[in-house]
Structures are given as structure tokens and as C-alpha cells.
Amino acid sequence: MDSFIVISLIKVLVVFAVLMTTLAYLQWVERKVIAHIQVRPGPYRVGWHGLLQPLADVIKLITKEDLLPSYVNRPLYILAPFISVTMSLLAISVIPFGPRIHVDGYSTWMQLTDLNIGVVFILAASSMGVYGIALAGWASNNKYALLGGLRSSAQMISYELPLSIAVAGPLLLSNTLSLRALVGTQLGGFWHWNVLRGPFPQIFSFIIFLIAGFAETNRVPFDLPEAENELVAGFHTEYSSMKFASFFMAEYANMITVSCMATLLFLGGWDAPFSARYGSSLVPVIVFAIAGLILLYHGVNFERKRDQCTFPVFGVIFLLTAAFFLLPVVQEWLLPLFWFCAKTGAILFAFMWIRGTLPRFRYDQLMGFTWKFLFPAAMLNLLVTGFLVAWF
Amino acid sequence: MDVILFLIFAIIAVVCAINVVVQSHPISSAISLVGVMGSLAILYLLLGAEFIAAAQVIVYAGAVMVLFVFVIMLLNAGAEVRKGRSLVVQLLGVPLLIAFLALVAYFVQRLFPSSVTVRFGGFTGGTAQAIGRALFTTYLLPFEITSILILIAIVGAIVLARKEMD
Numbered sequence: 084m085d086s087f088i089v090i091s092l093i094k095v096l097v098v099f100a101v102l103m104t105t106l107a108y109l110q111w112v113e114r115k116v117i118a119h120i121q122v123r124p125g126p127y128r129v130g131w132h133g134l135l136q137p138l139a140d141v142i143k144l145i146t147k148e149d150l151l152p153s154y155v156n157r158p159l160y161i162l163a164p165f166i167s168v169t170m171s172l173l174a175i176s177v178i179p180f181g182p183r184i185h186v187d188g189y190s191t192w193m194q195l196t197d198l199n200i201g202v203v204f205i206l207a208a209s210s211m212g213v214y215g216i217a218l219a220g221w222a223s224n225n226k227y228a229l230l231g232g233l234r235s236s237a238q239m240i241s242y243e244l245p246l247s248i249a250v251a252g253p254l255l256l257s258n259t260l261s262l263r264a265l266v267g268t269q270l271g272g273f274w275h276w277n278v279l280r281g282p283f284p285q286i287f288s289f290i291i292f293l294i295a296g297f298a299e300t301n302r303v304p305f306d307l308p309e310a311e312n313e314l315v316a317g318f319h320t321e322y323s324s325m326k327f328a329s330f331f332m333a334e335y336a337n338m339i340t341v342s343c344m345a346t347l348l349f350l351g352g353w354d355a356p357f358s359a360r361y362g363s364s365l366v367p368v369i370v371f372a373i374a375g376l377i378l379l380y381h382g383v384n385f386e387r388k389r390d391q392c393t394f395p396v397f398g399v400i401f402l403l404t405a406a407f408f409l410l411p412v413v414q415e416w417l418l419p420l421f422w423f424c425a426k427t428g429a430i431l432f433a434f435m436w437i438r439g440t441l442p443r444f445r446y447d448q449l450m451g452f453t454w455k456f457l458f459p460a461a462m463l464n465l466l467v468t469g470f471l472v473a474w475f
Numbered sequence: 476m477d478v479i480l481f482l483i484f485a486i487i488a489v490v491c492a493i494n495v496v497v498q499s500h501p502i503s504s505a506i507s508l509v510g511v512m513g514s515l516a517i518l519y520l521l522l523g524a525e526f527i528a529a530a531q532v533i534v535y536a537g538a539v540m541v542l543f544v545f546v547i548m549l550l551n552a553g554a555e556v557r558k559g560r561s562l563v564v565q566l567l568g569v570p571l572l573i574a575f576l577a578l579v580a581y582f583v584q585r586l587f588p589s590s591v592t593v594r595f596g597g598f599t600g601g602t603a604q605a606i607g608r609a610l611f612t613t614y615l616l617p618f619e620i621t622s623i624l625i626l627i628a629i630v631g632a633i634v635l636a637r638k639e640m641d
Binding site for chain 1: 502506545549603
């Protein structure tokens with residue numbers, strides 16, 4: 084019992100620290116990705132390649148004056164960012180990152196807790212997150228904020244329907260609501276993953292889930308709640324300092340949750356795409372080694388003078404990581420974690436890629452798209468899946 | 476532990492419910508109602524009905540109340556003005572309330588005698604499978620009738636809204 088509490092506390096601390104760092108650095112990654120899409124270097128000044136930029140941003144946000152406008156509804160104005168950030172962080176607690184691991188005689192799952200209604204729990208937490216945005220918009224007592232709040236609540240209610248129905252498809256195939264058991268039914272190679280598995284591959288459901296997920300997290304092309312050229316900054320116009328940062332954190336945490344959900348529901352979670360017999364355990368080694376060698380090459384043939392010292396250092400770090408993956412002691416927990424992060428990271432990259440490419444929807448297009456196309460498509464997909472699962 | 480949690484959330488539910496009526500601003504009332512729904516969900520959880528609890532949060536707190544808040548925001552409803560109460564309300568309000576509470580207490584006493592005790596966490600029929608089986612076997616007819624009723628309500632709402640547009 085005591086070891087259970089200690090292990091749980093350690094897991095909570097590790098997950099919290101990793102999540103917070105990821106949230107901060109996701110922002111850096113996003114700025115870099117979009118910068119390179121737009122052919123410019125992105126953050127470059129604070130630290131090597133702007134690597135200390137997130138730290139500088141955090142310090143800036145904490146030390147800024149926390150403005151409380153005189154015309155706001157005070158209790159709700161203060162409550163709204165807390166609801167937003169709490170509900171978005173809550174969902175991480177049921178997400179499994181890897182299988183059962185054994186450390187020094189103790190064995191534990193790489194997951195904070197497994198609920199037998201894990202999927203429904205995440206949907207519940209995300210549906211409560213709407214209040215943060217809606218109340219922020221209303222309590223600010225500002226017409227732009229109110230319009231942003233209204234838009235976002237309408238959008239989130241509408242897109243929650245196709246999202247939930249798209250989730251039901253893989254649940255029918257896997258026949259469970261627990262996220263851990265969900266991955267358990269998809270183990271054994273990419274043809275067992277729900278996105279490709281018979282009797283009815285859930286490709287449509289996966290696409291619908293991703294589209295609705297983009298809308299749920301208020302990301303481009305569905306970022307109408309904060310459309311800056313019409314609404315100043317949308318629902319968080321009146322917020323500053325850490326309250327503004329909480330909305331920011333909530334948005335990125337929601338992005339991570341949606342990506343993790345897509346990975347777990349459709350892409351087999353921590354499962355490697357093919358078995359270790361055919362060398363799947365060597366994939367991370369090869370990937371990191373190639374990345375390291377490319378960096379070393381560019382360090383030798385540098386374009387900017389600064390790259391001469393930064394690229395070789397990163398190259399050596401990547402090569403060391405590649406060597407670390409070869410150690411048999413760490414492979415048990417590092418390989419599943421690598422596959423989970425690779426899949427989640429690919430979806431997160433898609434988020435950024437789309438932000439760099441697509442323009443924003445018009446409001447009527449946004450609503451028409453979900454009610455006239457996405458919802459019937461998701462419904463049809465669920466019906467076909469249901470019939471085929473019952474048949475076979 | 477269970478009893479302490481029950482007491483905490485039962486008290487929160489009652490206080491929020493009273494707050495719904497006492498608050499003069501519609502948004503504050505709506506938020507209090509969300510509080511009631513949330514604490515009810517936790518009471519379901521204490522009884523071991525985890526799926527019902529999650530459904531309660533998603534459907535009532537997450538969808539129905541968001542729509543309420545949405546409509547209140549859309550109409551930009553201000554705080555209610557308290558008007559002078561009529562003589563009937565002043566005289567009969569409190570006695571009628573007490574009579575109603577006494578009636579409820581009497582029926583609860585009659586329907587659930589003290590020999591039936593509630594055991595927290597003892598309810599094991601709360602999994603999604605059990606709920607689904609019950610809905611599609613024992614309670615199939617009420618379930619289908621309810622869905623048709625809701626469909627009629629939706630169609631009716633659309634018909635009413637269309638007429639107004641012409």
C-alpha cells in the first residue's frame with residue numbers, strides 16, 4: 084500500500100513535469116515549424132536556436148502586471164482561466180503512455196490511473212472545458228470577448244457531436260471503454276490498429292476525429308473564437324499575465340490530449356508498427372543516428388557562423404540518444420514510449436502544418452460543414468461499423 | 476471516507492440548488508445549476524455508477540447547461556429586478572414550502588423504510604455494459620419512446636422557428 088502511494092506520487096510528479104515542459108516547448112516547436120514553412124528562421128536570439136525562448140516567455144508572463152479591469156464580473160472573470168486549465172490538464176491523468184514496466188522489483192503501468200470509463204472521462208473533461216472560454220467571454224464585459232465566447236461555445240457544442248460519434252467506431256471494434264484495454268486489443272503490428280483493422284477500417288472515423296479535434300481545440304482553420312482580424316483576441320481580449328497564460332496552456336494541453344486520444348483510439352498507442360523480429364527496435368536508433376549525422380554534416384559545411392559550434396553539439400547529443408536506445412536495460416520502457424511519442428508528435432506536427440497552410444473558415448461555412456457534412460458522415464460510418472461488427 | 480464525501484457533495488448540491496433560486500443574475504443561476512449537476516455526478520460515482528456519472532457530466536453539465544449559458548449570453552440578459560411580492564406570496568409562501576418538504580419527507584419515509592440501507596460503492600451494475608444491456612432489453616420500450624418523444628420535440632422546435640421566419 085505504501086509503495087503504491089509512493090509510486091503514484093513519483094508518477095504524478097514525472098508526468099506533471101514532463102507535461103509542463105512539453106507545453107512550454109510545444110510553443111517553441113510550433114513557432115519554428117511555422118517559421119520554416121514561411122521561409123524564415125523563427126526564434127533565434129534567446130539561447131541556441133531560441134531554445135531558451137519558452138523560459139523567457141514564462142518569466143515574461145509571470146512578471147507582467149496582472150490587470151483586473153474595473154468593469155468585469157469579478158468572480159467569474161477570475162474563475163474562467165482556472166476552469167479552462169484544470170479541465171484540460173485533468174484528461175492527461177487517464178492516458179497510458181506505455182505498457183507495464185518493472186523497476187527495481189516494483190512493477191507499474193506507465194499511466195497515472197486506468198478508469199474503466201477512460202474514454203468517456205476524457206469527453207466529460209473536455210465538455211466541461213467549454214465553460215472556461217464561454218465564461219471568460221461573458222465575464223469580460225467586452226463585445227469582442229463576448230462574441231468570441233459565443234462563437235466558441237457554439238462551435239464546441241456542434242463539433243462535440245461528430246467527435247463523440249467518431250470515437251464510437253473504434254470503441255465498437257475494441258469493445259472496451261478503458262484506454263489501457265483499448266491499446267491491448269490493438270497490439271501486434273500496424274494491421275491490428277483500429278485505423279486499418281477489419282471488419283471495417285476506421286480511416287473515415289480517424290479523419291472525422293482529427294477534423295472535429297481541430298475544431299474542439301480552436302485551432303486553425305477553426306480558430307474563429309480568437310479571429311484576430313475581426314475580434315481583437317476573442318475571448319481572452321481582457322486577460323493579461325498568468326490568466327492569459329492559463330488559456331494558452333489550456334489550448335496546448337487540449338492539443339496534446341486530442342493527439343494522445345487519436346494515437347490511443349486509432350493508431351495502436353505504444354505498439355510498434357511491426358514486430359521486433361523484423362527490427363522495429365532498431366528504428367529509433369537509425370532515426371536518431373541519421374539526424375545526428377545530418378547535423379554533423381551541416382556543422383562542418385555551415386551556412387551561418389553560429390552553426391559551426393551549435394550543430395555538432397546537437398549532432399553528438401542525437402548520436403548519444405541513438406546509442407542509448409541500444410542498451411537492453413532501457414529498451415523495455417523506452418521503445419513503447421518512443422512509438423507513443425512518435426505517433427502523438429506526428430499528429431501534433433500535422434496541427435502546426437495545417438496552421439501554416441490553411442486559411443480560416445467563414446462562420447456559416449464552419450457551422451454548415453459540421454451539421455451538413457461531418458455529422459451525417461460520422462453517423463453513416465458508425466452505422467456501417469456497427470452492422471459489420473455485428474455480422475462478423 | 477465515503478460518508479464524508481457524500482456529506483460534502485450533498486451539502487454542495489443543496490447549497491448550489493438554493494443559490495440557483497436566490498441569485499438575481501441568470502448566469503450566476505446557471506453556474507450554480509452546473510454545480511448541482513456536478514455534485515450529483517459525484518454522488519452517482521459514490522454509489523458505484525461510474526458510467527451514469529460520466530454521462531451526467533457530459534449531457535447535463537456539458538451540453539444542456541452550456542446551451543443555457545449560450546442562450547443567456549446571446550440574449551445578453553441582465554440581472555432581474557425584484558418586484559414587490561403579492562399578498563398571497565407573502566402569507567402562504569413559507570407555510571406552503573414547509574408543507575411541501577414535509578410531504579416529500581413523508582413519502583421518502585414510506586417508500587424507502589430505514590431497513591433499506593444505501594451502501595456506497597456496493598452498486599455493481601454501473602458499468603457501460605450493464606447499462607447498455609438494461610437499456611436494450613428490460614427498458615427497451617421506454618428508451619425508444621423517449622427517443623421518439625425527443626425527436627418530436629426537435630421537429631416541433633424547427634417548425635415553430637420556421638414559421639416565425641416567414
